[in-house]
Amino acid sequence: MTRIDNNAVSVRGLVKHYGDTKALDGVDLDVRQGTVMGVLGPNGAGKTTLVRILSTLLRPDAGEATVAGYDVLRQPRRLRRVIGLTGQYASVDEKLPGWENLYMIGRLLDLSRKDARARADQLLERFSLTEAARRPASTYSGGMRRRLDLAASMIGRPQVLFLDEPTTGLDPRTRNEVWGEVKAMVGEGVTVLLTTQYMEEAEQLASELTVVDRGKVIANGRVEELKAKVGGRTLRVRPVDPLQVRPFAALIDELGITGLAGTTVDGENGTLLVPILSDEQLTAVVGAVTARGITISSITTELPSLDEVFLSLTGHRASAPQDAVPADDRQEVAV
Numbered sequence: 001m002t003r004i005d006n007n008a009v010s011v012r013g014l015v016k017h018y019g020d021t022k023a024l025d026g027v028d029l030d031v032r033q034g035t036v037m038g039v040l041g042p043n044g045a046g047k048t049t050l051v052r053i054l055s056t057l058l059r060p061d062a063g064e065a066t067v068a069g070y071d072v073l074r075q076p077r078r079l080r081r082v083i084g085l086t087g088q089y090a091s092v093d094e095k096l097p098g099w100e101n102l103y104m105i106g107r108l109l110d111l112s113r114k115d116a117r118a119r120a121d122q123l124l125e126r127f128s129l130t131e132a133a134r135r136p137a138s139t140y141s142g143g144m145r146r147r148l149d150l151a152a153s154m155i156g157r158p159q160v161l162f163l164d165e166p167t168t169g170l171d172p173r174t175r176n177e178v179w180g181e182v183k184a185m186v187g188e189g190v191t192v193l194l195t196t197q198y199m200e201e202a203e204q205l206a207s208e209l210t211v212v213d214r215g216k217v218i219a220n221g222r223v224e225e226l227k228a229k230v231g232g233r234t235l236r237v238r239p240v241d242p243l244q245v246r247p248f249a250a251l252i253d254e255l256g257i258t259g260l261a262g263t264t265v266d267g268e269n270g271t272l273l274v275p276i277l278s279d280e281q282l283t284a285v286v287g288a289v290t291a292r293g294i295t296i297s298s299i300t301t302e303l304p305s306l307d308e309v310f311l312s313l314t315g316h317r318a319s320a321p322q323d324a325v326p327a328d329d330r331q332e333v334a335v
Contacts, residue, residue, distance in 0.1 A: 038206030
């Protein structure tokens with residue numbers, strides 16, 4: 001595969017089977033250097049399988065992939081030295097203190113003793129773990145273990161970092177801390193491929209999104225572009241007089257304010273649902289209300305839920321089972 005200079009990750013036609021299950025079905029993907037690519041999808045979509053292939057833990061059945069200029073199949077050893085990986089579950093040695101976990105990984109990456117010590121100290125401070133540095137990781141809370149796991153993935157100063165649902169199960173405060181660290185890494189030039197089921201997380205971190213369902217890429221683009229496909233924000237407008245709902249809906253559609261999608265009348269609740277993609281459209285809707293002299297009882301803004309996003313893009317809700325990865329394949333390493 002010829003590397004496109006601006007891409008830290010390039011994938012073409014990636015296929016992976018588990019028996020009769022096709023976990024990946026011809027996936028194409030490009031991740032620009034120094035950006036966050038969010039890979040969205042329900043459980044079982046193939047996200048974890050994709051990450052395991054790109055991090056050399058699984059071999060694909062077909063297709064090609066390069067990461068940081070290295071071929072995933074032909075140059076796995078060289079590739080492993082320039083990537084970091086944080087999986088869905090913390091993988092640190094619970095019997096070792098946090099500092100020793102990081103020091104050990106540094107030595108395994110061929111850092112000198114001095115550099116490994118310095119790097120461990122630096123990352124423990126960065127992830128607010130200095131006070132717990134000498135305690136066994138088994139005594140850490142879930143959030144602390146996740147931060148230690150993330151620190152471990154940064155020991156070798158990776159060019160590309162794979163984060164596979166890194167905040168699943170974390171409380172909001174810890175999740176925000178992880179988000180902050182990811183943003184800091186990207187500010188330092190690291191490229192991140194992030195898998196997640198949380199639309200909020202994707203919006204916080206990703207500059208571009210790829211939506212995967214049943215092993216296929218079904219949508220991709222910048223965050224604003226995908227939000228446009230699922231309606232972005234929705235204004236719920238409730239006139240004082242329910243009889244004004246339908247005439248107002250016709251006016252909004254006639255003015256073409258909402259762009260891709262039309263308005264929807266909720267007759268049962270006497271409200272009008274107006275999909276908007278920008279603050280300018282919100283202003284235009286309010287202006288139309290004023291021009292018509294319509295008295296409004298309430299107006300609220302609603303964001304699409306993750307289920308609504310997938311319902312719009314795939315026709316079903318995000319309720320599929322976990323990726324079907326046989327136990328004997330989970331530790332397979334490409335050589």
